[in-house]
């Protein structure tokens with residue numbers, strides 16, 4: 221895996237502030253998995269928190285409920301096909317990381333893997349909120365470690381050095397947008 225820089229925790233929200241689709245990875249009892257999640261958001265600065273919808277039918281839900289942890293990885297445009305694949309197949313049908321050749325690297329604090337080739341990673345510990353988990357499939361979590369690919373994110377800003385290394389946003393039916401140009405107001 222390429223070099224990562226640690227992102228100061230109160231700045232971790234910047235990794236999600238522009239609304240990218242993410243990969244949610246999880247692990248428990250010798251099993252690991254990854255799925256796509258467009259319904260995610262940053263929730264707080266310090267301690268940093270995130271929110272993500274994890275449907276009851278997913279294997280991810282089972283592993284996140286069992287472990288109390290997950291990782292959000294921010295995929296690049298180059299990984300759009302992988303993102304669609306992990307979002308349309310279930311890990312119940314076999315290890316998607318292996319099947320799709322998605323590399324996983326050990327995280328620093330949680331048991332779920334960081335997905336290789338992504339632009340940024342947030343290691344998360346679930347904040348138990350049984351009512352909203354059951355009623356809305358919504359999980360809140362504290363970000364306990366955050367990392368970024370330094371050519372793409374540094375000094376508290378995304379840079380997107382080329383077309384392939386942009387984050388992506390999901391529409392539907394295999395249709396994505398790539399993050400556009402930054403501008404200052």
Ligand SMILES: Cc1cc2nc3c(=O)[nH]c(=O)nc-3n(C[C@H](O)[C@H](O)[C@H](O)COP(=O)(O)O)c2cc1C
Pocket residue numbers: 241253254255256257258259260273274275277278279280281303304305306307308309310311312390
């Ligand atoms: C681009 C994309 C975004 C998705 N966003 C979400 C989401 O926010 N929440 C969710 O529960 N499922 C979402 N899905 C569906 C899951 O990724 C899908 O159900 C996946 O197959 C679950 O995998 P698993 O059973 O291995 O956990 C999305 C799918 C795609 C393709």
